[in-house]
Amino acid sequence: MSEDSIQLYQKRIQIHPRSVKGRFRNLKTGVMVLAYTIYFLLPWLRWERPNAPDQAVLYDLPGRHFYIFGLTVQVQDIFWLAGVLIIFAILLFFVTGLAGRVWCGYFCFQTLWTDLFIMIEHWVQGERPARMRLDKKPWNREKLIKKGATYGLWLLVAFWTGLTFTMYWVDAPTLVVDILLGRASYAAYFTTFFLTATTFVMAGLAREQVCIYMCPYARFQSAMFDHDTLIISYDAKKGEGSKGRAKEYRGQRTPEERKAKGFGECTDCGHCALVCPMGIDIRNGLQYQCISCALCIDACKHDLVNYTSENALNGRKTQFLRPKTVGYGVILAAATVILIWSVLTRAPYTGTVEQIRQPLYTQLSDGGIRNAYEVKLNNKLTAPMTVGIYIEGLPGATLDMDGMERIELAPQERIKLLARVQIPPVESSKVVGDKVMFVIESLDGATAKPIRQEVPFYAPAGS
Template structure:
């Protein structure tokens, strides 16, 4: 081969996206402001909660309690998290199948933080041309101050993002004070430092490379695409005409002049390429790098508005629409995802709403299975685990049913007051009189039902636990 020795490793070409104004930019900025307001302010929101922390959203790992506004989640309800994750996954499938990479373009934290970092960059260093000049220029005083300033603000944003994340796991005001005084737990410093670093590197330096090389979602989302999925595309027929795109020039100014010469509406200004945060040219069609941020639509619309030509040379469309076919939204796939999504959401809400205020488990102690007492009566022992899920005290009563003549002995703990969120294990002995009947059944395994009731402080259906009761084997 006569080609030069190929390079096995690719040097990154720095992308300097240009800023743009338009409806999608406004929408994106709206999402960004809303998301940041929630993320940064939520840990500071207080919530009146007797006997428990007053932070509205707090994930108390050491205490195994998760407080989300009025809802207190105990560890045994952690399967709700699985439910939430399943719902999010199906939502992603559903939305991606229908509207493409909406998550990537508008909501992903990589997109949001990169956007914020670019805003800072633009504010200090100026727009694209100024940044390119600065990038290529020597390391003089101006470059030093501008770059340094940018990095300093980035670093502060990164730090505050990391600290804000940490605030969700401990009391926020206490954490901030402790953090600055150097007496916060090690885990808080590690989490904050780790997220500061990753935020700075990912949003400040790596940017589009995260989407292109690292992100698994970016790759498997293409598997959910079909010909009806909403994509951002260049209207090639209109833009290229018969002779291809052409710059504005003499005799090529108005639409009529251009169309007469076979030129399309694309004036090849390159604005759509300059605003692209992943550095692609949308006019080359659907590409795996495209995160569907819609900024090229805004860019092209700005140009079309200037030319007083109709908007939409780059627009949301679908493969089918591009081919001149009909776009079908109501398909078995979308309906299926929709049904599963609705069912999963309803199930989760139902499960949360009908949660019990306490739990009670009964386990037989199996060594020994039974004990014969001196008067010949038979005893089995059980361990009862009680958990008050409320942030208020409650009284629980325990009794047994379904075993004739059985007596429950719990050393007078059959009626017990549980402190808020208290977990406790109790011992229960169940005793039946000597087995006299020789004619009846010779069963070595019977059953007894423990009834655990909320007597005070909560109303709920009694918990019934049927457990085995063993007696010596008959001959």
């Protein structure tokens, strides 16, 4: 090899996948319809909430609330998001260990949107040969119209995709009107524009390059593979025979003829490679570019490409119950149960008490000692609520909150109150660094266990 022939840069070859019909194509289309129905229609779904926005799913950042149907997620509950992310991560490990790159092949938005954009391309410009011919043609009226229409439709889809994403963060009907009238916020325009641009570029132009060069998941998923993981594989034993694959020429058409000549069942029609959106030939074995979309299974008329595992290919049994899959499964189940439990047992309100430590204590004119506390209350409901506060555990102590010991909280109101706890003089000498228990209970509007919090009570020694 001479110095000049070393190429660190691989020039891209434009891929024009052929369309294909079959079981997996239908499955992919089904997933796509389902995913798009949810994604594009969800922001328009309304949900009656007293005193709160009526959008079923709304991530209200300025208001610090996430509304998801009947669930209102407050700032302090945002750790649920970590739970959801953990569950998704484990789910990815679990499914990938078991059945390979299922996420990549059927659910990833890069796959979904690329699929849609190829469908549009196919619809406007025609099948693979027609598209290739069009690409080679000099720029004329036909090419201009067809390419223009393709790009225009892509842009429209990309724009609506970006706009829909923005709808999850603000009221959807208002946003659409505001965007069109030019009075939406800068953030809304930027988000919509950014998502429009990325959708157009990634799904329209970059496509398989994203999976091959940009996506980290694609690369690290191979670490989860083992000999029992389901992969899409070409059955070389059947397909190649002893003398390799051969076209169906005269004299080598029937199975008997082919067997006699030593040819395999593969007729080298090349369909499996033509339909591949990643531009690979599955007959070359498992490749990191393969996103497991299974379209080559649909394409092969001789059933030579299948979901199988390396063990199965080598004549052994595929083990689905393995320490790895069982372990992931257990963690996945545990994380899901914990998250659901945490959501179901969420408190309708929170209350915390903090001692005001400057001054630590105050001596009163009758010789009694007073400590001050800050009580923080938060009504997490979208309905009003009455909360009562009292103390216990400190003999002779009285609570003074200027009449706010019983307080009505507006929907989703949070408030800080001042609480003073006072002990009469006789008790003073006994309490040096004692404790007092605050009890915060809901009197009306919510049912939950009272919140009990023990806080220190200070008094001077020997007073």
